[in-house]
Amino acid sequence: MDSRKPTLAQVAARAGVSIGSASRAMRGTGASEAVVAKVHAVAEELGYIPDFRARALRAGRTMNVAFAVPDIGNPVYVEMLKAITEVLSPAGYRVVVLPIDSDATRALDVVRSFSNGSIDAVIMSTVRVNDALVVALNESPIPVVLIGQPVEDGDFDTVATDSTAGIVLAVEHVLALGYTDLVFVNGPLETRPGAARQNGFDKAVEDAGSRVKSARTLRVDDFTLDDGSQAGRRIVRLWEGSAAVPGVRAVIAANDLLAIGVIRELIRAGMTVPTDVAVTGMDAIDLGKVMIPSVTSVSLHAVDRGKAAAQRLLDRFDNPELEPQATFLEPTLVIAESTSGEERMNEHGS
The missing domain is CATH 3.40.50.2300 (Response regulator)
Known part of the structure; x- marks a missing residue:
């Protein structure tokens, strides 16, 4: 019985490709799907296992x-x-x-x-x-x-x-639903995401003109869940004493962690999302999908x-x-319960 290990050259010969093509196919790059599938099938048949350590040396x-x-x-x-x-x-x-x-x-x-x-x-x-x-x-x-x-x-x-365009998608979404009083929760402006997303919010508000009745920005120290909770408490204090009008107020958060923190504090204060306040985030993380309500977000893929x-x-x-x-x-808007009460992928940005 031949106890010698099969070689890449044998795999290449059996698959009918060059050694270079076989090597690329084993890595899963630089070869067509058909060649990759064929080479891997032959490798499995022969019992060939790539020696990555030898290759590295x-x-x-x-x-x-x-x-x-x-x-x-x-x-x-x-x-x-x-x-x-x-x-x-x-x-x-x-x-x-x-x-x-x-x-x-x-x-x-x-x-x-x-x-x-x-x-x-x-x-x-x-x-x-x-x-x-x-x-x-x-x-x-x-x-x-x-x-x-x-x-x-x-x-x-x-x-x-393009997170600038992503924030524009979020603002346009809540405006299309009729929300007119907007609060943007953002992290530090000296960060690249903070600056880009602030630009997006400012641009969207300017482009919206009279459709926006009120727009303000709340800045926090970072883009974390705790920072979102802090922002949420500030928003509750901001609206304290004024009656909530359904379908008017919306919070645009610079990422999903901030959005989740905001939603948690709004619900603790007795508000309903999205009836009293709509909330959007960014990143479309899994945690936002299992929240109740699930978080409308902009996926940055x-x-x-x-x-x-x-x-x-x-x-x-x-x-x-x-x-x-x-x-x-391109960013993609993913509509969920925190703005519309349902979940679906929006055609904009897809």
Whole structure:
């Protein structure tokens, strides 16, 4: 009995493809679905198992990819992490999570550590970007993909969406339902999400003209559930003593965690969502879907952004000379009970 392990060359020969095509198919990238399916079927038939460790030694790689984020507990980053792992794991890469807080200085320290040889590439999502961080990312000795808006003078891959347009979708939605008194709950303006979403709210209100009777912004320290609760208590005090008129008041929150915190405080104060107050969020996280009421939100497609970032790294591993690429995904409004009493996907932004 031949006890030797089957080789990739044998898999390629049996599948009728080149060794290079077989290698790409085993990684699930750079080959057609038909070729991937055929090569994997032959590999299973022959009992071939890729030796990722040997590949790493030959290529001088660690097979580690870092996912650097400011809040590892944020549901958006958890969704991204799962998606990134789903793409990279079949190619033999391990995903290592690096917390960078929300401070650009901490992110800069992490980037400067890339030269120690412990990781092969990094996918980063940070809410604060300054000139020093952009320079460090440009000079990084390993591939970088930034999940976020492209930055001026950035010479690296980016995967972005448009949260400004997303807030516009949310405002237009509540206005179409007849709500006229709006409160926008936002995080710090010095963050990229905070600035972009404030711009969206301001633009939507200006474009709406006389359809908006009242518009104000409440800013909180961060984009967390606790900050949402604080904002909710402020809103309750703001409207204290004035009779609620059904179908008039709406809260636009800069993300779902803020929206959930607001809803919790409104309900504690005896208000009904959406009859007394409509509420929208952003990110379309799973927690918002199981809330009662479920949260109308703008999806920024965290899973798709994670997959796109991971796939871009695999493409760059195959061809390091690729030009930097900006991938863009449109936001989508997901209508749920916190504005309409029902759940459905809106056609706008889809």
